Amino acid sequence: MTQRRELDNYSDEIQSLKKRHAQEVDEYEAGLRKKDREMRELREDLRVAQSDLERERETVTSLRATISSQSTAQLTLATQKNVLQAQCDAVQASLDAATATISQLQLDLESSRKRIAELEQDAREAEGVRRKLHNMVQELKGNIRVFCRVRPILPKEATASIAYPDRRDHKEIVLSSSSESATGQERKEVWNFSFDRVFEPDSTQAEVFEEVSQLAQSCVDGYNVCIFAYGQTGSGKSFTMEGGPTESTAGMIPRAVEQVFSVAEELKSKGWEYKMEGQFLEIYNETINDLLGKDEFDKKKHEIKHDKSGTRVTDIVTIPLRSATQVRSLLAIAQSRRTVAATLMNERSSRSHSVFTLKIQGNNTHTGETCDGSLNLVDLAGSERLKESGAANDKDRLKETQSINKSLSALGDVIAALGEKGEKGEKHIPYRNSKLTYLLQNSLSGNSKTLMILNVSPLAVHLGESLCSLRFATKVNNTTIGTAKKQTRSAS
Ligand SMILES: Nc1ncnc2c1ncn2[C@@H]1O[C@H](COP(=O)(O)OP(=O)(O)OP(=O)(O)O)[C@@H](O)[C@H]1O
Numbered sequence: 001m002t003q004r005r006e007l008d009n010y011s012d013e014i015q016s017l018k019k020r021h022a023q024e025v026d027e028y029e030a031g032l033r034k035k036d037r038e039m040r041e042l043r044e045d046l047r048v049a050q051s052d053l054e055r056e057r058e059t060v061t062s063l064r065a066t067i068s069s070q071s072t073a074q075l076t077l078a079t080q081k082n083v084l085q086a087q088c089d090a091v092q093a094s095l096d097a098a099t100a101t102i103s104q105l106q107l108d109l110e111s112s113r114k115r116i117a118e119l120e121q122d123a124r125e126a127e128g129v130r131r132k133l134h135n136m137v138q139e140l141k142g143n144i145r146v147f148c149r150v151r152p153i154l155p156k157e158a159t160a161s162i163a164y165p166d167r168r169d170h171k172e173i174v175l176s177s178s179s180e181s182a183t184g185q186e187r188k189e190v191w192n193f194s195f196d197r198v199f200e201p202d203s204t205q206a207e208v209f210e211e212v213s214q215l216a217q218s219c220v221d222g223y224n225v226c227i228f229a230y231g232q233t234g235s236g237k238s239f240t241m242e243g244g245p246t247e248s249t250a251g252m253i254p255r256a257v258e259q260v261f262s263v264a265e266e267l268k269s270k271g272w273e274y275k276m277e278g279q280f281l282e283i284y285n286e287t288i289n290d291l292l293g294k295d296e297f298d299k300k301k302h303e304i305k306h307d308k309s310g311t312r313v314t315d316i317v318t319i320p321l322r323s324a325t326q327v328r329s330l331l332a333i334a335q336s337r338r339t340v341a342a343t344l345m346n347e348r349s350s351r352s353h354s355v356f357t358l359k360i361q362g363n364n365t366h367t368g369e370t371c372d373g374s375l376n377l378v379d380l381a382g383s384e385r386l387k388e389s390g391a392a393n394d395k396d397r398l399k400e401t402q403s404i405n406k407s408l409s410a411l412g413d414v415i416a417a418l419g420e421k422g423e424k425g426e427k428h429i430p431y432r433n434s435k436l437t438y439l440l441q442n443s444l445s446g447n448s449k450t451l452m453i454l455n456v457s458p459l460a461v462h463l464g465e466s467l468c469s470l471r472f473a474t475k476v477n478n479t480t481i482g483t484a485k486k487q488t489r490s491a492s
């Protein structure tokens, strides 16, 4: 029994051992499976790691390649940089040199500018001095001056006895006539006259203009200038003022205008800019006609107005002048208008006064100075006396001659009164006595200069008329002495 029990016990023990063993085997197998799984996982991990490693290696290889190429590039760049730096240094050096040159040039420029300004200032001052001196010379010569010009003899004309004794200064003219007295004795009469200048028959337009040109200069300087041609019909007034068609026969009007233009051009460099305009009118029987007008001649009424801006004629055509040559066409227009009028009234141009006016306005852009001048060139009507013109019986002719006489004597009176004013101070000047003097009022007073060219006929038949003209001109010329004296006195 005991054995049996022992056997049973052993059997139980074996049974439990077997159970435990089976359990341990199970556990072991489970552990084995787990290990197996873990190993598989590790293997997978390893594989992944290996492939990662492989990739990384590739990356490293490519990076190494990149690095090596980059370092080559960097080397090249460094070399290039060095070259550029060297170039840059060179450029900087030349820039520095250029800057230095520029500042030197600026200094030079500045001093040159100063010098130019000084020179310009000098030139302007010199121009001012020139103006003053020119005016002084003009005033010493007299603000009213008279020239006498004897025209040449035309074919088949009988000449009067005229002598020119002053061979040096050309200031004298002597007329003489011889006649038989009742007792059969020869009687010789001699008349002496002297003027600022006497031009003999062979004088040229250029010679006459040489004396006139200084007045053209004055009008550019801002003075009012009047030049009159006085004399009997056929004595050469129109020839003197307008002249012929050729260069050498051109008269005072075209020459003066040309001179004014060239002086204005010269003064441009001294800062002067000029504006010029011209008008051309006729005074016939105390009425004004526009010689440059477009409408029918004689139809428009023109009035003379004086105001602050100067003298103005209403409704008159004023033409801006841009060149000296333009004046020739203006003279031609005036001529053709007069020719039309001449068919209505004979010898129109010798029975009327024609007044060409050139107005000059200048301003100096540097100094701000301005000046206003005018040049009046007047071709007066024939000065012959009534009986000479054979007009006493003709009503129209009588009226013409009376208006001419009236205006010419008004002109003489004005000039004489101006001379007396010069000597005695304030005096009434009778400008209003004729259209001519009223029109030229501003140009016959104050800042004005007057020249009368007395045209004389050389003919024997005109001796009486010539003497009249010479006496009239002498009256005007005496005025000169007054003015000239005044200047000498104020100068001393
Ligand atoms: N210096 C001169 N040289 C040459 N010819 C001249 C000169 N002066 C005048 N003549 C001639 O004499 C003639 C008369 O001159 P002009 O017509 O100028 O006189 P005028 O004084 O104007 O006369 P009017 O009062 O009739 O107008 C013209 O044929 C002109 O060409």
Ligand SMILES: [Mg+2]
Binding pocket: 237, 238, 239, 349, 350, 379
């Ligand atoms: Mg004439």
